[in-house]
Amino acid sequence: MTAxxxxxxxxxxxxxxxxxxxxxxxVPALSSLMxxxxxxxxxxxxxWNLSLADLTFGNFARAWDQGLSRYVVNSFIITGLAVVxxxxxxxxxxxxxxxxxxxxKATTYFLLITTMIVPVQIILIPMLPWFRTLGLNxxxxxxxxxxxxxxAFGAGWAIFMLGAFFAQIPEDLLEAARIDxxxxxDVFRRIALPLALPGIVSFAIIDFxxxxxxxxxxxxxxxxxxxxxxxxxxxxxTPHLAQExxxxxxxxMAILPPLLLFAALNRFYxxxxxxxxxxx
Amino acid sequence: MASRRTTTVAPTPPETAPPPAAPRRARSxxxxxxxxxxxxxxxxxxxxxxLWPALVTVLSSFFRWGLLRPWTPVDPxxxxxxxxxxxxxxLTDPSFWNAVLNTAIWLVVFPLLVVGFxxxxxxxxxxxxxxxxxxxxxxxxxxTISLAAAGIIWTFVYNADxxxxxxxxxxxxxxxxxxxxxxxxxxxxxxxxxxxxGVLHLGFADLRLTNLALIVPAFWAFTGFGVITxxxxxxxxxxxLVEAAKVDGANAWQTARHILVPALRRPLVVVGVVSVIFALxxxxxxxxxxxxxxxxxxxxxxxxxxxxxxxFLDTPQGGQATAIAVLMSAxxxxxxxxxxxxxxxxxxx
Numbered sequence: 030m031t032a033x034x035x036x037x038x039x040x041x042x043x044x045x046x047x048x049x050x051x052x053x054x055x056v057p058a059l060s061s062l063m064x065x066x067x068x069x070x071x072x073x074x075x076x077w078n079l080s081l082a083d084l085t086f087g088n089f090a091r092a093w094d095q096g097l098s099r100y101v102v103n104s105f106i107i108t109g110l111a112v113v114x115x116x117x118x119x120x121x122x123x124x125x126x127x128x129x130x131x132x133x134k135a136t137t138y139f140l141l142i143t144t145m146i147v148p149v150q151i152i153l154i155p156m157l158p159w160f161r162t163l164g165l166n167x168x169x170x171x172x173x174x175x176x177x178x179x180x181a182f183g184a185g186w187a188i189f190m191l192g193a194f195f196a197q198i199p200e201d202l203l204e205a206a207r208i209d210x211x212x213x214x215d216v217f218r219r220i221a222l223p224l225a226l227p228g229i230v231s232f233a234i235i236d237f238x239x240x241x242x243x244x245x246x247x248x249x250x251x252x253x254x255x256x257x258x259x260x261x262x263x264x265x266x267t268p269h270l271a272q273e274x275x276x277x278x279x280x281x282m283a284i285l286p287p288l289l290l291f292a293a294l295n296r297f298y299x300x301x302x303x304x305x306x307x308x309x
Numbered sequence: 310m311a312s313r314r315t316t317t318v319a320p321t322p323p324e325t326a327p328p329p330a331a332p333r334r335a336r337s338x339x340x341x342x343x344x345x346x347x348x349x350x351x352x353x354x355x356x357x358x359x360l361w362p363a364l365v366t367v368l369s370s371f372f373r374w375g376l377l378r379p380w381t382p383v384d385p386x387x388x389x390x391x392x393x394x395x396x397x398x399x400l401t402d403p404s405f406w407n408a409v410l411n412t413a414i415w416l417v418v419f420p421l422l423v424v425g426f427x428x429x430x431x432x433x434x435x436x437x438x439x440x441x442x443x444x445x446x447x448x449x450x451x452x453t454i455s456l457a458a459a460g461i462i463w464t465f466v467y468n469a470d471x472x473x474x475x476x477x478x479x480x481x482x483x484x485x486x487x488x489x490x491x492x493x494x495x496x497x498x499x500x501x502x503x504x505x506x507g508v509l510h511l512g513f514a515d516l517r518l519t520n521l522a523l524i525v526p527a528f529w530a531f532t533g534f535g536v537i538t539x540x541x542x543x544x545x546x547x548x549x550l551v552e553a554a555k556v557d558g559a560n561a562w563q564t565a566r567h568i569l570v571p572a573l574r575r576p577l578v579v580v581g582v583v584s585v586i587f588a589l590x591x592x593x594x595x596x597x598x599x600x601x602x603x604x605x606x607x608x609x610x611x612x613x614x615x616x617x618x619x620x621f622l623d624t625p626q627g628g629q630a631t632a633i634a635v636l637m638s639a640x641x642x643x644x645x646x647x648x649x650x651x652x653x654x655x656x657x658x
Contacts, residue, residue: 150633151638152366154630
């Protein structure tokens with residue numbers, strides 16, 4: 030942006046107000062990071078009075094040993110499974126909705142889209158007995174159960190977002206392959222899938238963040254041995270127990286994976302755009 | 310939970326490609342079934358884990374049952390049909406209306422905060438010539454944080470002890486920690502963020518400001534979505550237009566009011582609608598930070614129905630919980646109907 034004829038005072042005001050807002054925005058996260066990396070005694074004395082020599086990773090180690098490790102493992106299993114299921118079933122369906130004609134297309138599209146709006150509570154209440162009927166209520170099957178619920182609830186976003194990427198593929202490319210005698214599935218696998226890959230990766234990352242951050246489904250559907258980190262944090266968070274250090278360390282652990290992925294997503298977008306520009 | 314927040318980063322809704330005009334060769338049998346095979350896995354999961362349970366929820370809201378003896382569609386011998394009783398009980402229950410009031414506070418305050426603040430920040434950053442990306446990242450980053458974690462982060466900020474909570478440390482320095490103010494109908498207790506920061510007495514109802522203390526963390530976590538969406542909209546506004554307005558003597562406010570906001574109508578509507586949906590579904594933050602308390606001061610609908618269904622095993626309130634779930638979903642679908650229609654229309658454009 031050019032700033033023709035902007036006075037020095039306006040510029041100062043602009044950057045000044047933005048800096049103040051940005052600092053305010055960072056303080057909450059910073060405060061957790063400090064509590065997580067300081068001994069509890071220092072936290073009790075105001076983390077802002079810290080001396081850098083006190084910084085420690087001990088809280089993370091203790092939080093890990095005191096049971097958070099299990100929650101972290103569960104989080105990765107549930108999230109991985111849910112993302113794989115949603116992305117594979119979602120890309121197939123999104124491709125059909127974007128490029129094919131079939132019966133009941135508009136109706137089923139509408140029903141799938143409602144998952145973007147309706148609260149999860151609409152399915153939550155009968156879910157436990159239903160899991161029992163399906164044999165998904167105990168043992169490792171619980172992971173599959175909640176991953177399938179995440180797939181169902183991610184269905185709307187999957188066909189909406191992935192469909193947009195499949196819709197951008199030029200019809201000529203698909204038609205050419207079809208004339209060469211490729212079947213629908215070959216066209217999908219050899220042409221459409223590679224071309225939509227950047228979009229699929231972005232969707233996978235967004236879905237990862239969403240599933241990783243879920244509290245409500247996990248809290249309701251899983252027993253203690255299979256709960257993810259969000260539920261673990263909610264369990265740790267009891268005001269009477271003096272363990273701010275452990276809670277903060279757990280919070281930082283819960284924040285990191287989506288944050289790192291998001292950083293990766295940003296780069297991915299930029300690279301995708303750049304590739305598109307050079308290939309023209 | 311967080312709605313999937315990065316929605317509108319995605320391009321426009323999928324446009325249906327016209328079906329291949331005249332098939333150059335007769336499609337073979339498997340070709341004709343291809344679309345159904347493509348959609349089958351997703352629709353199967355969708356039917357089993359969304360449609361069917363949702364249907365059971367709606368049906369079971371007309372029966373009396375509790376969690377220990379859940380309603381089941383396959384065992385008519387155990388049905389206790391009560392018609393609309395669950396709905397009338399719910400609609401005459403003071404705790405339901407208390408939750409409606411608190412949810413209404415969310416519905417009004419949260420979208421206004423998100424839309425207003427992300428509009429302000431996006432426009433400010435748009436005017437910068439340097440460090441724009443860094444500044445934008447600061448406001449976008451909390452978006453990846455789960456609401457459960459955001460709630461915990463803010464309980465540290467709100468901690469009543471001025472040696473631990475940064476907010477009360479500031480109030481302490483200013484000498485207003487623990488003050489007790491009354492300004493007409495408004496009662497304020499700065500420092501008691503999560504117990505009772507204040508009440509607005511309206512005569513017919515008391516609005517608990519504790520809800521605002523919970524809305525702030527949600528707003529903190531959600532604003533990134535607004536900033537991304539509005540920034541994307543701003544890239545379409547030619548900067549020359551703003552320069553021209555300035556030459557014509559328009560001040561910053563007039564420029565924003567008459568040029569930027571009209572140009573940003575679509576992204577603003579998207580942010581507004583998504584944050585309304587988000588506000589009505591609020592659960593995580595309240596569950597983690599206050600559990601609906603103290604007393605019922607911060608109870609919202611999503612948490613109330615969850616407690617009725619899962620937390621109190623001894624009361625047969627399952628039917629009422631499903632009634633609330635049905636009412637909430639109906640309100641959400643009806644409310645977002647125009648938006649949905651637009652979305653679906655865009656698809657077949």
